[in-house]
Amino acid sequence: MSYNKSEGLGQDLNGRNNSAVISCSPLRSGLGTYSKLLYDLGFFESLVFFRKSSVSDESGYESVIKPKPGLYSARAMLSAFGISFWKKYIQKYGFAHLTSPEFFHLARFNKNLTGTVHDLQPIDDRVSRSAYSYAFKRYMKKNYSAMGRMKGVVAISNVTAQKIGEKIPDVDPVVIHQWTDNRFIFRDRKTVRDQLGIDEKTRIILNVSSTEPRKNLEFLPRIIDKLPEDFTLLRIGQKSPLLERIESHRFVNIESVADAIYPLYFNAADVYLSPSLREGFGRPTIEAVNSSLPVVVSNIPINREILRDQKFLADPDDPGDYVSRVQQMADMDEKERKTLYSSLGNYYREERARKEYADFYEKLGGVT
Missing domain, CATH: 3.40.50.2000 (Glycogen Phosphorylase B;)
Known part of the structure; x- marks a missing residue:
């Protein structure tokens, strides 16, 4: 199965036909790179930045959704536990993929969301005691608990999938490993x-x-x-x-x-x-x-x-x-x-990733 950005992946029964990859990380970060790579596979019409931090670099995104300056963190917390600034924006998408869990709580406003989990460090007591604030840990726990509302969840590794099974046993993620773009090749x-x-x-x-x-x-x-x-x-x-x-x-x-x-x-x-x-x-x-x-x-x-x-x-x-x-x-x-890596072949190339994501979206039964 193959898709392009003009096909009906993002259309639901209410006539909404816009689809998006939604990120909350700068493009030059690891999560931002993943967001751009997923968008470049060709399944989505737009690459959108939901800005939740006053210091985030929004350059390079086609569309940026952000509150008025100030109180970014407070608005993000309020979105998870009360009134959400992003509610009206997430509801307009016929289909969207959230590239990290920070906005999984928005699944209560749109049933056609999928998302990717990279790790569970914010709710891993071995890590989070010293690495994250109490408020951020509460915020992320709320987001991880919303995984059950998502239409589908991708884990980037078997390690992450296993941890999801331990922490949130009612969620069955699909493992799709990361990949690089085709600029990473052998050169003299x-x-x-x-x-x-x-x-x-x-x-x-x-x-x-x-x-x-x-x-x-x-x-x-x-x-x-x-x-x-x-x-x-x-x-x-x-x-x-x-x-x-x-x-x-x-x-x-x-x-x-x-x-x-x-x-x-x-x-x-x-x-x-x-x-x-x-x-x-x-x-x-x-x-x-x-x-x-x-x-x-x-x-x-x-x-x-x-x-x-x-x-x-x-x-x-x-x-x-x-x-x-x-x-x-x-x-x-x-x-x-x-x-040196002949046993891996082209595994970490976009061709494998495109096929696995196409299978993932197809097995969801379409966007309804």
């Missing part, structure tokens, strides 16, 4: 390094991450310190004081990269490294996979699910294990890189 390393101005002799370890504690950034200096001097850490993400003790000549931090050249860093690097202790999915890992860049990541359930091969997985508590695996991966030649 020397050519790309010349384009980016990177010395050919330097061995580059790439890391893409936020500064959240779960990213385990304090492990990176311990790994770099044990590697030979010709290894340099190139990190894309907000600066962190945890990385200041890395010698300056062995560390480059780029806070913002133009979207057009971002994929090139996966071609310029020798290894992608992530010591993260918890991930919803870990998009940079599959960006590396599709770029034929060797990865070394922590041995946690989601990485085992994504990579399906122990050789890429390091003991999360042992810097030495990361070091030995990084050195092994960095020594791979071009031929080895091209066949």
